Amino acid sequence: MSSVNGVTAAISHFIFVKDLEPLVYISTIIAAIILCYGLYRAIKIWKMGQPIPWFDDLGRRIYYLFKYSIWQVKVRAHPLPGLIHTLIFWGTTILLIGTVLRAVESDITLKTISSRFLVGGVYLGYKLALNIGGIVLILGLILAYYRRIRGLTPNLPFGPRDHYMLISLLLIALTGFFLDSVNTLAYRMGWIGFFDPIGWSLALLYESQGLTYTSLITVYRAVWIFHMLLAVFSIGFLPFTKFFHIVAAGFFNIFYSRLEHPSAFKPISKIDEKVEKGEVLGAVKMSDLSWKQRMDFDACTECARCQNVCPAVASGKPLSPMLLIQSLKKLMYERGGDAPLASEDTVDPNIYWSCVTCGACVYECPAMIHHVETILDVRRGLVSAEGYVPEGLMQASYNIMRLGNPFGFNPDDKASWMQELSKRTGVPFAQPGEEYDYLYWIGCNTGFDPNIRPVAEALLTLLKRAGIKVALLAEETCCGEPARRIGDEFLFEETVKTVGDILSHYKFKSLLVNCPHGYNNFKHEYPLYGVKIDVVHHTQLLHQLLLEGKVKPREAKDLIVTYHDPCYLARWNDVLDEPRSLIKSTGAELIEMKNNGKRTFCCGGGGGHFFFDIKIGERISKLRAQQAAETGAKTIVVACPFCNAMLRSEAEAMGLKVVDVAQLLAGRSTGEDDI
Amino acid sequence: MARVAVLVKAAIDVNLMKADPQGNVLAQQTPLVIAEYDRNAVQAAVEIKGKLGGSVAAFSLASWGPVSAKKKEYENVMREVLAMGVDEAHVVLDDGYVDGTPLVTAEVMAALAGKLGGFDIYVTGEGSSDMVSSQLAPRLGALLGLPVVTFTKRIDIEDGGFKITRDLEDKLEVVHVDPPLVMSVTGEANQPRLPTLLQIRRAFVKPIKFYTAQDIGVKREAKIEQLAIKVLAQKRKNVIIDGSKPEEAAEVLIQRLTEEGVIIPGR
Numbered sequence: 001m002s003s004v005n006g007v008t009a010a011i012s013h014f015i016f017v018k019d020l021e022p023l024v025y026i027s028t029i030i031a032a033i034i035l036c037y038g039l040y041r042a043i044k045i046w047k048m049g050q051p052i053p054w055f056d057d058l059g060r061r062i063y064y065l066f067k068y069s070i071w072q073v074k075v076r077a078h079p080l081p082g083l084i085h086t087l088i089f090w091g092t093t094i095l096l097i098g099t100v101l102r103a104v105e106s107d108i109t110l111k112t113i114s115s116r117f118l119v120g121g122v123y124l125g126y127k128l129a130l131n132i133g134g135i136v137l138i139l140g141l142i143l144a145y146y147r148r149i150r151g152l153t154p155n156l157p158f159g160p161r162d163h164y165m166l167i168s169l170l171l172i173a174l175t176g177f178f179l180d181s182v183n184t185l186a187y188r189m190g191w192i193g194f195f196d197p198i199g200w201s202l203a204l205l206y207e208s209q210g211l212t213y214t215s216l217i218t219v220y221r222a223v224w225i226f227h228m229l230l231a232v233f234s235i236g237f238l239p240f241t242k243f244f245h246i247v248a249a250g251f252f253n254i255f256y257s258r259l260e261h262p263s264a265f266k267p268i269s270k271i272d273e274k275v276e277k278g279e280v281l282g283a284v285k286m287s288d289l290s291w292k293q294r295m296d297f298d299a300c301t302e303c304a305r306c307q308n309v310c311p312a313v314a315s316g317k318p319l320s321p322m323l324l325i326q327s328l329k330k331l332m333y334e335r336g337g338d339a340p341l342a343s344e345d346t347v348d349p350n351i352y353w354s355c356v357t358c359g360a361c362v363y364e365c366p367a368m369i370h371h372v373e374t375i376l377d378v379r380r381g382l383v384s385a386e387g388y389v390p391e392g393l394m395q396a397s398y399n400i401m402r403l404g405n406p407f408g409f410n411p412d413d414k415a416s417w418m419q420e421l422s423k424r425t426g427v428p429f430a431q432p433g434e435e436y437d438y439l440y441w442i443g444c445n446t447g448f449d450p451n452i453r454p455v456a457e458a459l460l461t462l463l464k465r466a467g468i469k470v471a472l473l474a475e476e477t478c479c480g481e482p483a484r485r486i487g488d489e490f491l492f493e494e495t496v497k498t499v500g501d502i503l504s505h506y507k508f509k510s511l512l513v514n515c516p517h518g519y520n521n522f523k524h525e526y527p528l529y530g531v532k533i534d535v536v537h538h539t540q541l542l543h544q545l546l547l548e549g550k551v552k553p554r555e556a557k558d559l560i561v562t563y564h565d566p567c568y569l570a571r572w573n574d575v576l577d578e579p580r581s582l583i584k585s586t587g588a589e590l591i592e593m594k595n596n597g598k599r600t601f602c603c604g605g606g607g608g609h610f611f612f613d614i615k616i617g618e619r620i621s622k623l624r625a626q627q628a629a630e631t632g633a634k635t636i637v638v639a640c641p642f643c644n645a646m647l648r649s650e651a652e653a654m655g656l657k658v659v660d661v662a663q664l665l666a667g668r669s670t671g672e673d674d675i
Numbered sequence: 676m677a678r679v680a681v682l683v684k685a686a687i688d689v690n691l692m693k694a695d696p697q698g699n700v701l702a703q704q705t706p707l708v709i710a711e712y713d714r715n716a717v718q719a720a721v722e723i724k725g726k727l728g729g730s731v732a733a734f735s736l737a738s739w740g741p742v743s744a745k746k747k748e749y750e751n752v753m754r755e756v757l758a759m760g761v762d763e764a765h766v767v768l769d770d771g772y773v774d775g776t777p778l779v780t781a782e783v784m785a786a787l788a789g790k791l792g793g794f795d796i797y798v799t800g801e802g803s804s805d806m807v808s809s810q811l812a813p814r815l816g817a818l819l820g821l822p823v824v825t826f827t828k829r830i831d832i833e834d835g836g837f838k839i840t841r842d843l844e845d846k847l848e849v850v851h852v853d854p855p856l857v858m859s860v861t862g863e864a865n866q867p868r869l870p871t872l873l874q875i876r877r878a879f880v881k882p883i884k885f886y887t888a889q890d891i892g893v894k895r896e897a898k899i900e901q902l903a904i905k906v907l908a909q910k911r912k913n914v915i916i917d918g919s920k921p922e923e924a925a926e927v928l929i930q931r932l933t934e935e936g937v938i939i940p941g942r
Contacts, residue, residue: 275873281873383871384873386874391866397871397872398869401871401875402708408690488871490872491873
């Protein structure tokens with residue numbers, strides 16, 4: 001291997017542009033000032049005077065940085081966009097590290113200890129790595145353009161800000177290769193070879209055209225200035241462009257991601273004190289949100305993943321989670337802390353009311369934004385400050401307050417049906433002092449809807465046969481879940497107190513529910529207000545009993561079914577396998593819908609939507625029932641009374657039956673012969 | 676600035692009616708609720724206050740007994756009314772007035788109004804959801820010597836007075852009336868906002884005053900003779916018409932209603 005002066009290294013730094021060296025320092029200082037100002041401005045607006053806990057739970061936060069920022073598990077959950085992002089991310093990262101190493105050598109080690117480290121084999125490896133970085137970046141950018149031009153990702157923005165991102169990176173990479181090639185032509189031709197594949201190939205091309213490096217110096221100097229200024233100011237202006245996601249999402253929002261369970265929505269602390277003082281509960285203006293919620297707005301990179309999975313978007317409702325977050329970001333910067341979050345001239349309240357709280361957006365978001373928490377916070381603000389609340393929701397809240405159920409049904413109806421249920425199944429009402437394995441919380445939907453009442457009977461029949469000691473609760477009332485989704489936090493908190501008090505009179509190992517909304521509520525939201533109960537969903541219990549051989553499923557070999565994952569069971573709470581295993585235990589053939597598992601599609605009944613309709617666009621329940629019909633199955637198996645009722649309202653017209661997992665298992669004994 | 680009085684009845688909740696196996700309504704065990712149109716009356720009173728300024732006082736006479744057992748329920752109904760924006764509540768609780776005729780109610784209300792210094796505008800619901808006598812507004816107007824406007828569907832304030840649209844069976848009638856006056860409102864007069872628990876809690880600082888017959892001084896003992904209150908079961912047909920194409924749905928609806936004899940073509 002030959003080299004210049006016997007050294008395999010860059011012949012010198014700033015070759016051909018030595019006179020322009022001060023420009024680097026001047027522009028870097030200016031860019032650094034712009035960057036610092038941008039960061040200061042962003043952090044100041046996130047905080048709005050609130051303290052940010054800098055180092056709580058540091059270990060977990062560093063782990064999250066590795067998992068979501070470096071390893072990017074959520075970004076890569078979508079193959080093509082994941083690949084593109086990985087190529088661009090690693091390409092840019094390699095080039096950035098390369099530039100930093102070069103700067104360290106030229107400005108630190110050389111100047112202080114007259115030492116170079118990018119020499120010999122290290123230098124060759126360094127050149128090769130930078131070549132790979134550049135190639136990978138360009139490839140990523142070409143794919144990114146291809147994806148956008150071909151519209152491979154629906155709703156992906158493709159405006160000047162997006163062109164700027166892609167073109168600036170592309171220009172940095174291309175000009176970088178040009179500068180590299182002229183250097184190679186000047187002094188690396190004899191020895192760099194395949195360690196600088198692009199630079200060397202270009203240099204060979206120049207040679208073949210009879211060009212010498214001296215003839216290229218003027219062009220080189222111009223391109224060098226352009227390359228350097230573009231790179232330096234791209235970083236400087238980062239907080240003002242879409243590149244800000246690198247810092248706002250890649251660092252801040254992931255480092256400070258919520259450590260609570262995703263469906264344990266933010267509680268309101270000292271609620272009684274706030275009520276006494278006449279303060280608003282929830283968020284009415286921008287400053288009422290938390291710093292983390294405002295940081296969410298800056299973290300959004302407009303990747304449209306949330307928008308493309310949102311049932312409100314799919315059904316033509318006013319909400320798009322991405323556009324909401326973008327509107328709030330604009331509002332935050334333009335109007336500051338006093339900006340009303342829901343009003344005619346800011347964000348239409350119906351946008352917040354369109355959310356079914358299914359969490360698809362939260363599950364998909366690679367920037368760890370919690371759209372639903374902000375939506376619920378604004379709903380609370382609307383309820384407590386007497387803003388616009390759909391009439392059906394006011395009625396549901398009123399019904400919970402007055403009658404203990406959101407429908408406005410006579411509580412006596414449920415009580416007398418429970419008496420009959422107890423007689424028919426032999427399951428007693430719980431007595432204080434007596435200890436039970438399970439206390440069965442029937443819930444409002446199952447308890448009042450004559451179509452769903454058989455689910456309770458099927459479940460109790462199975463449990464009786466399995467010899468489980470289970471009891472009913474005579475004082476059962478509303479668990480408060482709809483109140484929390486509606487945003488009536490005060491009613492919710494009072495309900496938790498009431499229910500917590502009722503449950504404290506009985507001894508039981510677990511509270512059994514067949515409603516995933518109740519499950520989520522008891523499991524994640526009750527503890528926020530100090531009531532801790534062990535809770536089990538009926539599919540979990542039945543699955544356990546199946547494994548123990550205590551449940552003998554009826555045979556349903558001739559049945560072809562599809563299973564609808566409830567959002568509050570599958571996505572929010574990871575219960576995916578138990579219901580499927582129960583279905584398969586009957587011998588029934590299970591055909592999955594297009595959206596299944598954690599990527600399920602809402603039935604349209606969540607977030608209070610069971611109690612009112614935004615009469616815009618299509619019914620979400622219809623879209624989901626159509627997905628079920630497309631499987632060719634004739635039966636939709638459900639594990640949630642909300643989904644049961646919503647899908648039932650659509651399924652009949654499509655020739656489909658809806659049954660709960662418990663009914664499928666219990667079969668004939670509960671009169672479900674024709675399932 | 677207007678002094679507004681709204682007359683509210685705590686009626687038995689017809690949606691939560693308790694009955695024995697023979698179909699006799701157990702009124703004493705049936706919960707009380709603000710009478711349906713009285714909720715519209717409260718909303719109207721609060722809206723008038725919003726436009727003219729002033730204050731709203733709610734009046735109520737306990738008409739289901741025994742009042743000692745039901746006092747808390749009457750109080751709860753008034754808490755709701757206060758949460759809707761009324762400033763103070765006055766409740767007459769006396770077993771002597773229970774089951775009284777509408778004349779008794781009107782006399783008690785008039786006496787209460789006099790005791791409190793009189794009001795500019797009296798608003799009440801067109802009829803209570805349990806008894807539906809629809810007599811209170813006219814009787815009160817007669818007792819107080821004030822003009823009465825019934826079947827109020829829309830209230831506009833102009834030239835210091837009220838332009839009121841009345842919803843009569845086959846026509847709308849617009850009248851202009853200057854206060855003081857008595858008006859009764861229909862269910863279409865407005866869209867009352869249901870109070871939340873939070874609003875009720877916040878309204879706990881507002882006063883509720885209770886009165887007995889002794890405080891009021893009305894001695895009439897006209898009682899409604901109650902022979903029976905029975906539950907009438909009404910079977911619904913529950914026909915659902917596909918509403919995706921409104922024009923077609925309307926056609927189907929007209930056809931069905933014609934078949935049922937609800938609509939008689941040519942009339």
